[in-house]
Amino acid sequence: MGTILRQINSYQKRILLKKVKTEDDMKKINRIVLGLVLLAATVSGCAIGSGKTEVVKPTLGQELMELKNARESGAISEKEYEELKEKLKKSYN
Numbered sequence: 562m563g564t565i566l567r568q569i570n571s572y573q574k575r576i577l578l579k580k581v582k583t584e585d586d587m588k589k590i591n592r593i594v595l596g597l598v599l600l601a602a603t604v605s606g607c608a609i610g611s612g613k614t615e616v617v618k619p620t621l622g623q624e625l626m627e628l629k630n631a632r633e634s635g636a637i638s639e640k641e642y643e644e645l646k647e648k649l650k651k652s653y654n
Contacts, residue, residue: 621649621650621653624649625646625649628642628645628646628649629642
């Protein structure tokens with residue numbers, strides 16, 4: 562009878578130790594997951610910034626150069642070039 566109780570007691574100890582190991586492992590995993598979530602939130606917050614998108618408008622000079630290149634390449638006629646050039650100049654005033 563004593564041997565059986567010792568065996569049961571030993572078995573219970575092994576189960577208890579295994580349970581404690583599993584709980585410790587779960588705590589470690591939870592800490593790692595929490596750390597990764599916080600890291601991801603921090604990094605994504607930096608990437609998102611203020612949420613504002615800045616639109617960079619080309620300068621009048623840049624647009625006139627593109628217009629000139631279009632005329633020289635034959636994409637637009639001389640008449641179209643002159644009309645578009647005047648519209649551009651007015652839009653920047």
